Amino acid sequence: MKSRFAPSPTGYLHIGGARTALFAWAWAKKQQGDFVLRIEDTDRERSTQVSVDAILDGMNWLGLDYDEGPFYQTQRFERYKAVIQQLLDEDKAYYCECSKERLDNLREALMAKGEKAMYDGCCRDKALTSGHHKVVRFKNPMNDMVIFEDLVKGKISIANKELDDLIVARSDGTPTYNLTVVVDDHDMDINHVIRGDDHINNTPRQINLYQALEWDLPEFAHLPMILGSDGARLSKRHGAVSVMAYRDAGFLPEALLNYLVRLGWSHGDQEVFSLAEIVSLFDLKDINKAPASFNEEKLLWLNQEYIKNATPEYLVKHLQWYLQHQKINTDNGVDLALVVASLQQRSKTLLEMVEGLKMFYQDFDVFDEKLADKQFKDKAPLEALMKKLSQLEVWKADEIKGIIKQVCDELALGFGKVGQPFRLALSGNGNAGSIDLVAELIGKATTLKRLKKAVDF
Structure with a gap:
């Protein structure tokens, strides 16, 4: 059994992505399978090495170890090119020369009539050959339904007439997301695709690609989105959404993982879970269908519980980053573990603990x-x-x-x-x-x- 986490390196590893990674990781561990990390970096304009490093740092800090990878899509262009050519050769894809202006006008005309903005298949039967400014479109089936059993959402069906002929290769020859993800998941033997439900509209299109290529379908599990306390989709205005921002703010990785697993999944009334318990108890069928609400106060409470119950030696290990960052030298003074033990019961975060331990190792110039x-x-x-x-x-x-x-x-x-x-x-x-x-x-x-x-x- 294999699951995967496949982020795009266009920013930091955010809370939603970390939860997806955790669920995919936990399911692989539960099934004694493999967990794969794939970096989907085909968007060359927005993908950066800084973002790749942020994703790898976040995964490492959280302790979500992967059995294979990281794989990079930009290193697999020849493979995607071969699959696109196969689709063309088998008359399952075609070249399209429609200009941006024509497509814009088509979209506006359809929307003005209250109809869905879709490509009209203008070039589908023109038998065009390759050339400058031409894209490649997949010949989506025109009849019947796409029906699949989502492991979270249940049975989902959509009529093929609701899906247009999606672009699988841009005019510069680079492949698009829906093509690359299907090829990668097939080639990497991924049989459980666990991802956010913002991808659910892509799934019927991808199923049609799988079937056109005569490949076995994976199981799909689409996770509900995470909302802020105001009911809107979680964003920067709700506070830190980057995983490493929580590290910087003094949270323990176990506390964040524990909190994330409870965003949309539960096991009775239990609130505190060790990683081993998460793996042994986790099941995709127990994921809620409704969106989860992010509550920073609950996360802070969990973090304090983890700090209270950790060994001083374990906390000392995690404090090293903050001590180096703030240039606090604890070598010439009382054993740091003894100081940590004295601060554990009253520190909500590691940052609070750092503030509390300064007086043991540094003099101060003024009184409050x-x-x-x-x-x-x-x-x-x-x-x-x-x-x-x-x-x-x-x-x-x-x-x-x-x-x-x-x-x-x-x-x-x-x-x-x-x-x-x-x-x-x-x-x-x-x-x-x-x-x-x-x-x-x-x-x-x-x-x-x-x-x-x-x-x-």
Whole structure:
């Protein structure tokens, strides 16, 4: 069994494409088959190497490993040319010389009459030979119906009279999408074509091409589209739609995959799935027919769940990209895994975690002005902390907590009146977790230095 993901490299790998790739990948793994990556780069004007790299980076980050590929359509032009010639030789295709002006006028005239804008077969029986400015059109059957059982949508049928003679080769000889995809899926032994339902109108045309070439038909599964929270098709205005933009924003790949698989597929009331569970439980018949709605708050919740339940060592591995990007050196300081463990329960994203860990490895120049006005009105708690902590021999969270309690008792202050100024002194921005643990991890020398800085301020 083989499935495939076949993006066009005309932009980044977007959320919809990633979900299609995930469903095709999961189905191949479930069936113990192969998953193929094919880059459909025949649109030479819009295809770029940058986009190819973005697709490969996205697939790699998500962990959607492919068994074959990546294959590139631009490396297969001779094969497409041979198939087009076969169609011509068997009188299943013909040359068309209709000008753009004629086609535009035909379209306008049909639309003015309220009819479907279709090619009228003007050149179908002219027996034209090859030449400049001529395209090649497929002779679509004129009678009967195209009927197929979609694995998601169910039975679909369309009359051949609703389909015109599609162009299979442009005037410059380059093949078109509907031709290349049929040839590739046949040659690569793809027997499950899983793709977005924006392709569903192409499927009857492609089935007719398969039959004209006397090739076996694959199974088709067309996935419902993804909508934004306002019910419109997901786009940039709904937030990040590029897969790597979510990496940049601090999401774990497993959280994004978990969220994507739930966009249109479900297994009871279960919300959190490991990759192994996705593979074992996934079934195309369980995909919803209706469009799915993208909810960034739900994705954020999932991401936080994954961060909470990951091992610190695993998170350290994923944090490396952010640390390098922001030039944060954690070599000279407390073990990063210990810091990560202290931040796990309060970080929704890896970016939040990076902000939280900076104070353990970098000094700061200024205190948050508003918080300082509020927390630094009285320096007595800070001075008392500095004096007692300087005498502390065992630098552990429990011991530090005991010192804070002593200062509270001696000055007859509530914990907040001592703990909050201490928190601001250590972090500079008040954004710190359990203050005794933070002080332990930062270390005695740095804690005392920052307390002095706060007192001086």
